[in-house]
Amino acid sequence: GATIGILGGGQLGRMLSVAAARLGFLTHIYEPGAEPPAGHVAHRVTTASYDDEAALNAFAASVDVITYEFENIPTAALDLLESLKPIHPGRQALATSQDRLTEKTFLQDLGLGTAPFAAVDSAEDLAKAIDEIGTPAILKTRRFGYDGKGQARVRSPDDAEAALADMNGAPAILEGFVDFSIEISVIAARGANGEVAAFDPGENVHKDGILDTTTVPARIPAALKTDAILLAGRILNALDYVGVLGVELFVTPQGLLVNEIAPRVHNSGHWTQTGCVSDQFEQHIRAVAGWPLGDGGRHSDVVMENLIGDDILRVPELARDAATAIHLYGKAEARPGRKMGHVNRITGPKS
Numbered sequence: 292g293a294t295i296g297i298l299g300g301g302q303l304g305r306m307l308s309v310a311a312a313r314l315g316f317l318t319h320i321y322e323p324g325a326e327p328p329a330g331h332v333a334h335r336v337t338t339a340s341y342d343d344e345a346a347l348n349a350f351a352a353s354v355d356v357i358t359y360e361f362e363n364i365p366t367a368a369l370d371l372l373e374s375l376k377p378i379h380p381g382r383q384a385l386a387t388s389q390d391r392l393t394e395k396t397f398l399q400d401l402g403l404g405t406a407p408f409a410a411v412d413s414a415e416d417l418a419k420a421i422d423e424i425g426t427p428a429i430l431k432t433r434r435f436g437y438d439g440k441g442q443a444r445v446r447s448p449d450d451a452e453a454a455l456a457d458m459n460g461a462p463a464i465l466e467g468f469v470d471f472s473i474e475i476s477v478i479a480a481r482g483a484n485g486e487v488a489a490f491d492p493g494e495n496v497h498k499d500g501i502l503d504t505t506t507v508p509a510r511i512p513a514a515l516k517t518d519a520i521l522l523a524g525r526i527l528n529a530l531d532y533v534g535v536l537g538v539e540l541f542v543t544p545q546g547l548l549v550n551e552i553a554p555r556v557h558n559s560g561h562w563t564q565t566g567c568v569s570d571q572f573e574q575h576i577r578a579v580a581g582w583p584l585g586d587g588g589r590h591s592d593v594v595m596e597n598l599i600g601d602d603i604l605r606v607p608e609l610a611r612d613a614a615t616a617i618h619l620y621g622k623a624e625a626r627p628g629r630k631m632g633h634v635n636r637i638t639g640p641k642s
């Protein structure tokens with residue numbers, strides 16, 4: 292069968308590998324870290340850094356198509372891989388979403404709402420940005436942030452110096468603080484032929500900057516769900532995207548604002564494993580392999596809950612609940628803040 296190459300061997304790569312195997316594909320994981328969670332289920336694993344040209348060449352030679360589970364793939368590695376095999380989602384999606392400034396500018400140019408923002412490279416920039424945007428605001432590193440890392444609150448202009456120090460000299464962006472009612476996300480897919488399928492928006496609750504739960508259906512009016520899905524479709528089309536995309540949104544009295552986009556399967560889409568016939572992982576594999584997309588329709592109400600750190604100790608108890616599907620990532624060490632698994636609990640038929 293065909294082989295799908297996956298850059299990154301974390302839990303997303305692992306669940307992509309499971310979905311690929313179910314559709315008859317082999318997977319080859321490329322991951323610098325030792326003992327990647329995806330290694331347990333993939334056909335093949337290469338443990339090598341992203342500057343190892345020989346390893347990248349051999350990896351590309353062994354696969355038919357390349358995808359990834361994270362957006363921070365080093366540029367030189369991408370240049371090399373791209374010259375050897377097709378990569379989906381493509382370069383434009385990666386370049387846009389790797390940098391919060393590029394991302395927000397792209398969204399604004401598409402006519403979508405975002406928090407007000409300004410680039411910050413110096414104390415002068417920050418003073419000017421605070422002048423324009425006001426407080427409260429959030430200073431974020433432009434690149435490499437996840438799970439709320441690389442962010443500092445600016446409650447008043449007095450916080451400016453400390454917030455800038457938190458960036459450790461990295462290029463940053465100041466965002467106005469959005470007074471949202473709830474957070475939702477749309478997980479949507481676009482196939483090689485341009486067809487689009489979206490999952491129902493989920494309602495997200497974060498704890499300590501990390502996603503805690505996603506609930507479907509989200510408690511928002513039907514018209515807003517349609518807005519969210521159409522907006523995701525516009526992003527997919529603008530990027531000529533192939534694969535699954537996650538769009539994080541703030542619900543405000545003025546409508547939807549886009550927080551960020553992720554060019555990959557997304558933690559807030561894990562509920563689809565239990566709520567849909569084709570989940571986000573299958574949908575992504577279908578798209579990158581050039582298959583028709585599956586049906587994104589939802590058949591059940593579901594709550595997804597992340598198992599973070601010591602939450603893993605609850606598994607014996609969770610295993611007694613027949614309505615709960617358990618997904619563990621096979622990570623040996625339960626460090627605080629580390630995503631160890633998740634559970635999808637069916638709360639009823641689709642409402």
Ligand code: ATP
Pocket residue numbers: 406429436437438439440466467468469470474497500502539550551
């Ligand atoms: P992820 O793990 O989702 O990639 P991240 O580190 O990229 O997270 P963001 O999604 O930008 O960070 O922010 C994390 C959370 O902080 C958001 O889900 C939201 O709850 C809150 N937040 C971020 N930006 C804003 C904002 N401008 N206004 C209000 N709240 C915000």
Ligand code: MG
Pocket residue numbers: 436437438551
């Ligand atoms: Mg993010």
Ligand code: MG
Pocket residue numbers: 539550551
């Ligand atoms: Mg986020």
